[in-house]
Amino acid sequence: MGIEKEKIIRAAFRTIKGVGSQHLRQLIAHFGSAVKAWEAPQSSYLQVANQEKWIREILKVRKDIEPREIGTALSQQGIMLITPDESNYPHLLLELAGAPPLLYYRGHLRGDAEVLAFVGSRQATTYGKSAARVLARDAAAKGIVIASGLARGIDTAAHQGALDSQGTTWAFLGCGLDRIYPLENQRLAEDILEKGALISEFTPGTPPNALHFPARNRLISGCSYGVVVVEAAERSGALITVDFALEQGREVFAVPGPIFSPVSRGPHHLIRQGAKIVERIEDICNELPAWSKYATQISFNKELLPKETVHPAELDHLSILQRLSDVPLHIDQIAIHSTLPVSILSLALLELQLGGKVTQLPGQHYVLAREC
CATH class of the missing domain: 1.10.150.20 (5' to 3' exonuclease, C-terminal subdomain)
Structure with missing residues (x-):
């Protein structure tokens, strides 16, 4: 009591x-x-x-x-309280000089969880969202908890990636837990609660406020072994999170992007400053001694290739599949690196979609299909 x-x-x-x-x-x-x-x-x-x-x-x-009455109201909303004295309080937060003396949460917390944070632009590109989702999915499949901020863009993609592999993800809010911001992520928040948690330092009833997000970002980096920046402008909230991470002694990772994209400038700046480049989740695990057990290289492409390639159409399919990955490619990019006529290429892509091998994204971009 x-x-x-x-x-x-x-x-x-x-x-x-x-x-x-x-x-x-x-x-x-x-x-x-x-x-x-x-x-x-x-x-x-x-x-x-x-x-x-x-x-x-x-x-x-x-x-x-x-x-x-406050305790009763919290209970009725399904909101729980946790202090640093309890075993399920995120253990890395205890290292912070200003560890929150009280957190509000809904869902499930594990104090010993191994956590990786994802941050990035709200105006993320298809490439950025795909990269965040795939990296988060692969990390969560290893049992790593994905932490992010439930915002549009990269945050949303990272949470979804964790859910794709039936993994665990924590969403830190810059408002009270009786409000979901942005509202469009209400369904995502509900899905997160099945295995993960919604967490806030702010009392219920607190509206989203720009002044709250730096405090929220400090917790995202503070609870994590490392922070992955996928896309960000040179001056952005994501880079503020990086500053917190460096102060807290956390590792910083950056996903390189297209050189013509404004949201590539933040990650590229970090890479020039010494951040580790990330192309696959093993790049992160290899940098963290505590995660060396996760560093086994895994190849995903072979399992998606046709087992028999004697039919000409299957040879066409194989040619396309060898060029596709989790990074979206425009049909023109595929055509440049393919010897197939455009008419045959379009038909082959359609056949691969119907066969569950390829997924078409908006704007005639294509990626390999993945089974969750």
């Missing part, structure tokens, strides 16, 4: 205007616990932060707050 009361009191403090995680840590450090702080007389607060505005707000509204 003690830990549950402590968590609810911490949640009660967080409902008070102006009281953030840093202030809550300050109270716990001064009084020994949130419970003791809540029960302390007004005179005891004179020694805390020299009566700053947030202290005055606590003394003003504390008497009107019923912590039990």
Whole structure:
């Protein structure tokens, strides 16, 4: 009961205007616990932060707050609380000097999880989304938890990639857990909850706010062994996350992109600064000693090739399949590297789609089909 009361009191403090995680840590450090702080007389607060505005707000509204009602409301919303003292608190976050004294979550958390973060542009290209999805899928298939921010673009692709392999993914929100932002990811959030978790440092009712996202990004990098940047502008939230990662001693990885794409500039800048280039998940595992057990190279293409290639049409199919991968190729790019006439190439691509070997993406781009 003690830990549950402590968590609810911490949640009660967080409902008070102006009281953030840093202030809550300050109270716990001064009084020994949130419970003791809540029960302390007004005179005891004179020694805390020299009566700053947030202290005055606590003394003003504390008497009107019923912590039990807050606990009941959280329970009704399926929102759970976790503190650094509990075993399922993400263990790498404990290394941070400013580890959140309280996290809100829905779903399932494992304190010992091995986590890899994915960040990138909301205006991601088809190439970027495909790269993020494939890398996240392959990492999750090894048992690695994928962390990201539920935003459009690269975040969404990374979460989806983890789900493709029935893996686990954590989504960190820059708002309260009673709100999903963006709203279009409501279904994705529900799918994440089956095995993973939605996590926030912000009390329910907190709207999405640009000022919240750096704090959210700090947790994404902080809970992870490494951060993978797929696509990003030279000045972007993704690169802010990289700054946090470097401060926290995390590895930084970057996926190279087309040289003409503005969202390739961020990863290419990081590569010039020494970030590790990533083409496949093993590139990451080979750089992390703790993940050497995952570093076995795996080839996916052979299993997708026809077993018999005696028929001319099958030779055409094989020629195409050898050129395709998880990276989308436009039909013109395929034609450049193929000896097939365009009419035969188009027919062969259609036959491969019908046979479940190839997937067509918007704009006449093609990738190898994958079985989840």
